[in-house]
Amino acid sequence: MTHRIKLLTITALLLTLSPQVTAEDWNGFRGPQGNPVSSSQLPLEWDVEKGTNIGWKSKLPGRGVSGPIVVGNRVFVTASGGVNQQRLYVLCFDVTSGKQLWRRDFWATGRTYSHPTSANAAPTPVSDGKLIFAFYSSNDLICLDLDGNLKWYRGLAHDYPKAGNDVGMAASPVVAGNVVIVQIENQGDSFACAIDKNSGLEVWRKPRDPRANWSSPTTYTHHNGAPTVILQSGSGLNAFDADTGASIWDLGLSCGTVCSPLVVNNALYVTSGGITKLDLNSSAEKPKVIWAVNKLNANGASPVVLGDNFYALAGAIAKGANSNTGEILWQLRLKGRFWATPILADQHLYFINQDGLVQIVELDGDGDSQAASIVSVIDMGEPILGTPAAADNALFIRSDKHLWKVTNTTKVK
Amino acid sequence: MNLSIATRYFPRTIAITLVVLLYSPVHCVAVEIGELTATIRNIGPKGEGHVAAQQAWKSLAAQPVSELVAVLDGFHGANQLATNWLRGAVDAIAQTALNESISLPENELQAFVIEHDNAPLARLTAYEWLLRVNPKLKESLLPHFLNDSSLELRRDAVESLLQKAKLSVSDSQPETVIDAYRTALNHARDLDQIDEATKQITDLGGKVDLPRHFGFLLDWHVIAPFDNTNAKGLDVDYSPEQEANRLIDSDATHEGKIPNLKWKSTASEERFGIVDFNGIYPDKYKGAIAYAHTTFESSSAQNVQLRLGCINANKIWLNGKLLTRNNVYHANMMIDQYIVNAPLKKGTNRILLKIAQNEQEESWAQRWEFQLRVCDTNGTAVLAIDR
Numbered sequence: 151m152t153h154r155i156k157l158l159t160i161t162a163l164l165l166t167l168s169p170q171v172t173a174e175d176w177n178g179f180r181g182p183q184g185n186p187v188s189s190s191q192l193p194l195e196w197d198v199e200k201g202t203n204i205g206w207k208s209k210l211p212g213r214g215v216s217g218p219i220v221v222g223n224r225v226f227v228t229a230s231g232g233v234n235q236q237r238l239y240v241l242c243f244d245v246t247s248g249k250q251l252w253r254r255d256f257w258a259t260g261r262t263y264s265h266p267t268s269a270n271a272a273p274t275p276v277s278d279g280k281l282i283f284a285f286y287s288s289n290d291l292i293c294l295d296l297d298g299n300l301k302w303y304r305g306l307a308h309d310y311p312k313a314g315n316d317v318g319m320a321a322s323p324v325v326a327g328n329v330v331i332v333q334i335e336n337q338g339d340s341f342a343c344a345i346d347k348n349s350g351l352e353v354w355r356k357p358r359d360p361r362a363n364w365s366s367p368t369t370y371t372h373h374n375g376a377p378t379v380i381l382q383s384g385s386g387l388n389a390f391d392a393d394t395g396a397s398i399w400d401l402g403l404s405c406g407t408v409c410s411p412l413v414v415n416n417a418l419y420v421t422s423g424g425i426t427k428l429d430l431n432s433s434a435e436k437p438k439v440i441w442a443v444n445k446l447n448a449n450g451a452s453p454v455v456l457g458d459n460f461y462a463l464a465g466a467i468a469k470g471a472n473s474n475t476g477e478i479l480w481q482l483r484l485k486g487r488f489w490a491t492p493i494l495a496d497q498h499l500y501f502i503n504q505d506g507l508v509q510i511v512e513l514d515g516d517g518d519s520q521a522a523s524i525v526s527v528i529d530m531g532e533p534i535l536g537t538p539a540a541a542d543n544a545l546f547i548r549s550d551k552h553l554w555k556v557t558n559t560t561k562v563k
Numbered sequence: 564m565n566l567s568i569a570t571r572y573f574p575r576t577i578a579i580t581l582v583v584l585l586y587s588p589v590h591c592v593a594v595e596i597g598e599l600t601a602t603i604r605n606i607g608p609k610g611e612g613h614v615a616a617q618q619a620w621k622s623l624a625a626q627p628v629s630e631l632v633a634v635l636d637g638f639h640g641a642n643q644l645a646t647n648w649l650r651g652a653v654d655a656i657a658q659t660a661l662n663e664s665i666s667l668p669e670n671e672l673q674a675f676v677i678e679h680d681n682a683p684l685a686r687l688t689a690y691e692w693l694l695r696v697n698p699k700l701k702e703s704l705l706p707h708f709l710n711d712s713s714l715e716l717r718r719d720a721v722e723s724l725l726q727k728a729k730l731s732v733s734d735s736q737p738e739t740v741i742d743a744y745r746t747a748l749n750h751a752r753d754l755d756q757i758d759e760a761t762k763q764i765t766d767l768g769g770k771v772d773l774p775r776h777f778g779f780l781l782d783w784h785v786i787a788p789f790d791n792t793n794a795k796g797l798d799v800d801y802s803p804e805q806e807a808n809r810l811i812d813s814d815a816t817h818e819g820k821i822p823n824l825k826w827k828s829t830a831s832e833e834r835f836g837i838v839d840f841n842g843i844y845p846d847k848y849k850g851a852i853a854y855a856h857t858t859f860e861s862s863s864a865q866n867v868q869l870r871l872g873c874i875n876a877n878k879i880w881l882n883g884k885l886l887t888r889n890n891v892y893h894a895n896m897m898i899d900q901y902i903v904n905a906p907l908k909k910g911t912n913r914i915l916l917k918i919a920q921n922e923q924e925e926s927w928a929q930r931w932e933f934q935l936r937v938c939d940t941n942g943t944a945v946l947a948i949d950r
Binding site for chain 2: 233
């Protein structure tokens with residue numbers, strides 16, 4: 151399949167799932183395809199002290215490990231503050247100038263506690279191009295339009311009071327069909343549910359195993375045409391019709407509880423001991439395993455795939471593999487501990503560790519001949535746990551206290 | 564107008580005035596806002612009332628900024644969900660006004676903020692918008708917040724006291740500085756501010772009874788271990804639960820994971836009242852249940868809160884009635900982690916805790932402990948009459 155056909159296929163899938171999202175938007179955790187690959191031209195060098203290639207930097211009113219999202223000429227980010235992280239913020243900035251266009255304040259209705267390195271604002275918001283769905287560890291789900299007008303507010307822990315994890319929850323919501331889907335798995339009221347985008351009313355709800363899980367749902371279009379959501383947990387791997395909640399398949403495969411499932415070209419990659427690739431193309435009742443490789447793994451950041459290449463980070467070891475076979479092609483030791491999923495753009499992987507150290511890895515060649523090397527290391531000077539967004543030839547990074555736009559502001563020689 | 568004329572025409576005057584008021588635009592707006600906020604206050608759990616509330620919200624958010632206080636009035640009696648819908652409307656109205664260079668009604672907002680009968684979160688909202696447009700107002704407003712039921716407003720007032728105490732160190736006697744910090748401490752309800760005031764007071768030679776400040780219960784009778792293999796014991800009615808509403812018998816023996824268990828007394832000396840079962844039982848039982856029992860002498864029948872911090876699965880009974888059950892293991896522990904409303908009776912109240920340890924082997928899954936305090940809804944300690 152040529153790159154052009156791949157791009158058309160991805161665009162068609164994207165339009166099916168979220169009709170208002172454009173190819174330039176970065177509308178949720180890991181971008182519009184749930185696979186953090188961007189066509190943007192991102193800088194390879196910047197300097198936060200000198201301001202080199204820093205488009206703008208804006209102070210945030212609270213903390214957060216959620217990633218920013220970009221819709222049109224606006225970037226949105228959530229934050230939480232207050233003594234117990236009970237204050238919830240949704241903020242909107244102008245992509246070009248960094249000017250704060252609006253800010254909305256709310257109060258959490260569920261449990262707000264978390265590990266000190268995390269925050270109530272942990273899940274990355276998602277947008278269908280018209281509406282923003284901001285979700286928090288306290289299980290508050292807020293729907294606003296792009297101008298900050300409230301459409302509805304749900305306190306899912308207000309409805310199900312035992313829902314919560316005092317270490318913090320982090321699963322990001324997804325939009326599929328006419329619903330927004332949240333995965334709330336914990337030792338108390340554990341469930342996943344779909345909320346109608348426009349009314350805020352529950353469409354379906356599925357009890358889940360009462361075990362802690364931080365993995366986010368992902369979406370794809372089933373071969374029967376149904377918008378489909380995939381949920382992974384330590385107890386198994388499930389697919390549901392997003393609009394009806396009908397079970398599409400149920401695989402008793404125990405999966406990781408931190409990384410999120412990844413769908414690329416009708417193949418599903420999950421962490422399960424190592425990495426397992428499953429075939430979503432087949433009309434078989436359940437997806438079949440294509441390969442499973444124990445020596446490939448991911449335990450904080452989620453994996454990335456482009457064409458014939460697969461990338462994952464386990465601890466501080468980044469590995470590149472053949473996405474068709476799982477054969478490991480290269481590995482590279484990075485510095486630090488990672489939670490942010492890397493972004494892949496223009497043959498470069500952007501890894502950011504939790505201390506805010508950006509490590510840019512250049513990919514030389516593709517397919518089985520690919521090699522990798524670190525070409526740039528940049529200290530952002532603040533903790534970073536959220537996955538960045540890439541759009542408008544810029545990287546949008548959310549650090550503990552700031553939102554940054556990193557872009558080529560200087561002319562490239 | 565003489566008295567006879569006034570008497571003659573007064574009823575008619577009132578009637579005309581009422582008619583004018585009823586049909587005046589101002590009254591219509593007020594009525595409409597009242598109806599709109601009432602519609603939003605009808606929001607219930609699980610999306611109840613959303614359809615009507617969505618329409619009401621649109622109309623509310625389109626109100627002129629002159630009606631901001633009327634919208635804030637609508638917070639009164641609102642549940643947590645409706646409060647957030649109303650906050651969204653206030654933010655939209657105020658932001659629109661500022662974008663159009665229209666001033667906020669500062670005087671009305673100030674009056675609203677200092678009136679403690681208004682809803683705490685509505686007052687906080689008004690305060691935050693006032694400070695956005697006129698930060699200088701903060702100093703004049705803070706003295707109104709020292710005993711505030713809005714803990715966020717109270718926090719700002721306490722912060723100001725802490726700063727003033729800090730500034731007084733260089734030119735005041737230690738006793739004066741201690742008094743200043745003690746005033747801050749007495750009003751503080753947030754842990755970080757209590758910690759800061761306590762540290763400064765003790766560094767200056769003063770003393771602070773932290774467990775008393777919080778209302779932590781320190782004296783307990785405990786008994787363990789009962790079986791919790793495979794985490795199956797939380798809902799097993801072991802023999803100590805028979806004593807949830809009566810005086811415990813220290814001489815009686817109970818059959819647990821090991822035979823002939825007896826209640827033993829213990830007193831926490833930890834600064835936040837933590838009772839550590841691994842310290843009391845050096846065998847550090849796993850897959851085990853411990854019970855803790857205490858009494859609370861209340862001066863009157865009163866509604867209080869029992870606030871538990873616990874890293875293990877737990878249950879709380881008050882006078883034999885189960886108040887809460889939390890089947891959560893090793894997911895962090897902090898002060899006030901689990902809050903339950905508790906109706907105390909006058910005289911002796913009996914509190915029984917069940918604290919369940921599981922069998923996880925990870926180093927971070929070994930703690931087996933709790934802390935419990937009695938306080939009001941603002942976190943102010945409620946002390947037993949014999950303390």
